Amino acid sequence: MSEALVKQLGEIFEDSLVACEKAHGEVTIEVSKDDLLEICRTLHNHDELAFEQLIDVTVVDYLTYGQDEWATTEATGAGFSRGREDYHPVKQTWQRERFAVVYHLLSIAHNRRLRVKCFLKENRPTLPSVLDIWASANWYEREAFDLFGILFAGHPDLRRIMTDYGFVGHPFRKDFPLIGNVELRFDAKQNRCVYEPVSIEPRVLVPRVIRKHKDETVYVAAPEQGGRDG
Known part of the structure; x- marks a missing residue:
């Protein structure tokens, strides 16, 4: 068809x-x-x-095509390519x-x-x-x-x-920060919602790889910031 x-x-x-x-x-x-x-x-x-x-x-x-740590021509859906000893990220440049x-x-x-x-x-x-x-x-x-x-x-x-109608920027663009630019909270004294600068810090989202050479075991740990122990 x-x-x-x-x-x-x-x-x-x-x-x-x-x-x-x-x-x-x-x-x-x-x-x-x-x-x-x-x-x-x-x-x-x-x-x-x-x-x-x-x-x-x-x-x-x-915008970031070919620059992400996971975006390689050798990556597959079968596991974490970063855990391989012979892992070499392939950088590509978007031409269009x-x-x-x-x-x-x-x-x-x-x-x-x-x-x-x-x-x-x-x-x-x-x-x-x-x-x-x-x-x-x-x-x-x-x-x-x-x-x-x-x-x-x-x-x-x-x-x-x-x-929100007062939102600044477009959150699905690759250059928009993951933590955003402002945060919203309700102020009891003013009896309204107010915008303030972001109070949280950026965190590492890519898992940390710890290689244990005995029996060629590879462990993938959680991110260092804000993640659970891996």
Whole structure:
């Protein structure tokens, strides 16, 4: 089914797609910012495609791609690669735009799914809203704006939806501090909630590896700060 969809998309859109590939049993197409609305309308309205539902809108921030301690080309889901004696982290450099907005589509008529990916630059990342095509985009685009700072031109009510109205920054961006910038508490004397500078200190989240050479046993301990004894 995936191969048939790839062929069908190629015939319908021809050179309009930046990329079209199959991975993990699903198809992903990449489109340019300028072609997004036209391609989305076709995906929704074309009888042979009929992607009637927008399941979700997600965002990927590639700011630290290849720099994380766990992000290596040799890592697997079978265990902690850091515990191996021959572990050598592989640093990669991201060469493309920082953000990718991903639309997850479902065709009930044809029982298949599709991902639509569109890359955006870091400076004022803006896309046209697809709200007129899929009504469910309303809250999804607000979430993407709130958590990642993606702007959707033409959205009638682009307000924060997850964080407070006075919140500063976008908490799902890779450069946003894990401990936040401010903390909120209720002040009994003032009888209201007040914002104050963060009082906690950053903690180490990556487990500490302790190697015991006898019997080649490897132990993975909890983080040094704020973790349980490992």
